[in-house]
Amino acid sequence: MHIPQKYRDLRRYARARTLRRILGFLIWMAVWIGSVVSYNLNHQTYPAHRRFVGWRLALVLAVALLSGVVVFRLWKLFSDRTLWGVIERSGLSRSYTVSNDPGASRTDYEFRLNTALVIRRENGRTKRLRFEQKEGFYHYYREGHRVVRFGGLPYPLLLDANAPHGYVCSACGAWQKDYVPQCAGCGYSLIDPKDLTDTSL
Numbered sequence: 001m002h003i004p005q006k007y008r009d010l011r012r013y014a015r016a017r018t019l020r021r022i023l024g025f026l027i028w029m030a031v032w033i034g035s036v037v038s039y040n041l042n043h044q045t046y047p048a049h050r051r052f053v054g055w056r057l058a059l060v061l062a063v064a065l066l067s068g069v070v071v072f073r074l075w076k077l078f079s080d081r082t083l084w085g086v087i088e089r090s091g092l093s094r095s096y097t098v099s100n101d102p103g104a105s106r107t108d109y110e111f112r113l114n115t116a117l118v119i120r121r122e123n124g125r126t127k128r129l130r131f132e133q134k135e136g137f138y139h140y141y142r143e144g145h146r147v148v149r150f151g152g153l154p155y156p157l158l159l160d161a162n163a164p165h166g167y168v169c170s171a172c173g174a175w176q177k178d179y180v181p182q183c184a185g186c187g188y189s190l191i192d193p194k195d196l197t198d199t200s201l
């Protein structure tokens with residue numbers, strides 16, 4: 001199942017996310033390699049053990065590669081595929097990030113509430129999804145309902161065209177009670193569940 005053709009802006013959005021990830025990683029690698037090469041060129045008179053050659057070069061490149069994978073979350077290129085199934089469990093989870101404000105004398109914790117879903121897929125396997133909790137989600141993501149999460153779009157959508165629980169924007173997560181073609185929050189198209197009646201489900 002793909003994002004329906006008519007939602008061109010969302011297809012672009014999903015593609016751009018993937019592209020940004022790849023491009024960011026490539027630039028990251030280019031900067032590292034460029035720095036190492038320019039260092040070596042500027043220190044040609046140094047003995048080999050003070051330049052990046054041999055295993056030192058390999059080590060630097062390995063660090064660049066691994067940190068690049070982490071920074072740009074490259075595994076999402078593979079894990080962020082379209083998936084659908086039935087919500088088996090819908091709950092909340094909390095996460096927090098430590099924000100070190102240089103002006104403040106103490107460390108602040110920024111709490112974030114997440115919706116945590118366990119989705120039972122067609123093949124019997126379960127998949128966990130976690131994304132920021134927004135208004136209306138408590139009613140929207142109910143156990144027993146079918147959802148689809150498109151690759152590259154952060155928020156899963158209900159697959160029931162007659163769902164009385166409103167509509168969620170797949171790009172920004174804004175929940176709206178009635179269907180409108182454009183999301184009031186971000187302006188991207190709101191996917192109408194009527195366009196998602198896939199026979200393979």
Ligand SMILES: [Zn+2]
Nearest residue numbers: 169172183186
């Ligand atoms: Zn939106």
